[in-house]
Amino acid sequence: MNVSQAISVRQLNLYVKSLIEGDAKLSFLTVTGEISNFKNHYSSGHWYFTLKDADASVRCVMFRSAASRVKENICDGMTVTIRGRVSLYEKDGQYQLYAEEMIPGGTGDLALLFEQTKQKLMAEGLFDESNKRPLPEFPKRIAVVTSETGAAVQDILNITNRRYPICEIVLCPVSVQGESAVIEMLDALNRLYQLDNIDLIIIGRGGGSAEDLSAFNDEKLARKIYESPFPVISAVGHETDFSISDFVADLRAPTPSAAAELAVPDMEQLLIKIGTLRLSAVRALNDSYKLCKARLEKMLASRSLKFPIEAVENKILYLDRVCERLQLNSKKYFDDNNSKFSNLIARLDALSPLKVMSRGFCVAESEGKTVVSVQQLNVNDKIKLKLTDGSVDCLVEGIEYGNIKN
DSSP states (O other), rough: GGGGGOOOOOHHHHHHHHHHOHHHHHHEEEEEEEEEEEEEEETTEEEEEEOOOOEEEEEEEHHHHTTTTSSSSSOOTEEEEEEHEEEETTTTEEEEEEEEEEEEEEOOOOHOOOHHHHHHHHHEEEEEEEEGOOOOOOSSEEEEEOOSSHHHHOOOOOOEEHHTSSSSSEEEEEOSSTHHHHHHHHEEEEEHHHHSSSEEEEEEEEEOOOOTTTTGOOHHHHHHHHTSSSSSEEEESSSSSSOHHHHHHHOOOOSSHHHHHSOOOOHHHHHHHHHHHHHHHHHHHHHHHHHHHHHHHHTSHHHHSSSSSHHHHHHHHHHHHHHHHHEEEEEHHHHHHHHHHHHHHHHHHHHHHHHHHHOOOOOOEEEEEOOOOOGGGOOOOEEEEEEEEEEEEEEEOOETTTTTOO
């Protein structure tokens, strides 16, 4: 190896750049793909984005002069056709497409797939608010499904240890992007669902591009989250956009840090609240004690306890007076009502049929009915005459109507 002939990294990148720019096919070409990670640097006016299809992606830049000619609003998920050139940015050694003209052409394949999956699961009721479960107020064990090397797990551990250190964190390490991400997350959830001592699951990752987050838009993963026997927080680190996992989970957190904040209470605030409740309880007990003490002192100071014999004699005297009044009132009540009763008896006796019959009158009955008119009878009818001391059976031999004899 001849060290003296070594070139610098910049020289290498400049050389590769010259080769790319020297290729006529790369100096003017047309490419169609889907916009992703679109950023409009308003200070410079330049656009930076990724152009992708189902199998590959390329970084792109569109300078202000070219971007100002695009009349449509550009956003992630749009399919566009770009005319431009390929070159290499020597600072990072990565080649990129410099767009000079852009023609929008509708929704991209990934964005379309996302919308189709979203509408399908929504129609099946997987996003219904009625299915959302409340988070446990004081969780004991929280399972975290995420990458063990990412910043997400550290954020969750730091915040839970600071806010609620008595909570145990169970880490289920998985890939959160790439071909195996969905399979690993499904396997982790299957294993967690076999446990019975989990209070809550947090599934997610830190931020990333739309491609990095695509695993959380998988239909199988969404259905598996919906099947969870435990409440689930989806913490896919993108504050403005939603993933399918966000829609199906019981709660969506914009970042893993926010998920940890939502998952556990603040121990310091709980201790302050407990202290406040303790002071309130002590005050209530003291007030009750003082009240009971005052009542007891009032009772002990009463004349009845100081002179119990006198108190008993006074009570006996009081009872004697009550009994005396009761007797007088009872006698008066009896006498008044006895007089009223005698008057009623006399009136009733005066109206009695027996009283009338004792003066020589009788009552005639025919077939069990009292005869009050001769028109009720016919000759040869049998009647019964009731007297004061018995009754007589008679036969009608004749009937007189007024002074006329029949």
